[in-house]
């Protein structure tokens with residue numbers, strides 16, 4: 001089992017960043033992006049209350065957690081629910097199975 005996974009993140013300028021995230025520190029994807037120096041607003045600090053950590057999942061067939069009612073409601077309120085693959089990155093725990101995942105930062109992440 002891998003201790004560190006690699007995730008590919010495309011920022012709002014279209015630049016790809018390769019980030020590395022430990023799987024044993026209870027991080028979520030929002031935190032992993034920030035720890036790796038990416039600017040993610042994440043106003044609510046990971047409580048599924050702001051949608052400013054929104055990403056679009058570009059990979060297929062990754063075992064992501066089911067969307068909670070809170071996450072779905074927040075994405076709906078932020079008018080991004082209709083963007084296919086849209087998720088709150090703070091609601092995606094870093095797990096070994098996510099190695100190689102590709103995501104694109106959503107527009108709400110910008111300051």
Ligand code: FES
Pocket residue numbers: 030042043044045046047048049050051052053054074088089090091
């Ligand atoms: S940080 Fe606020 S919803 Fe994810």
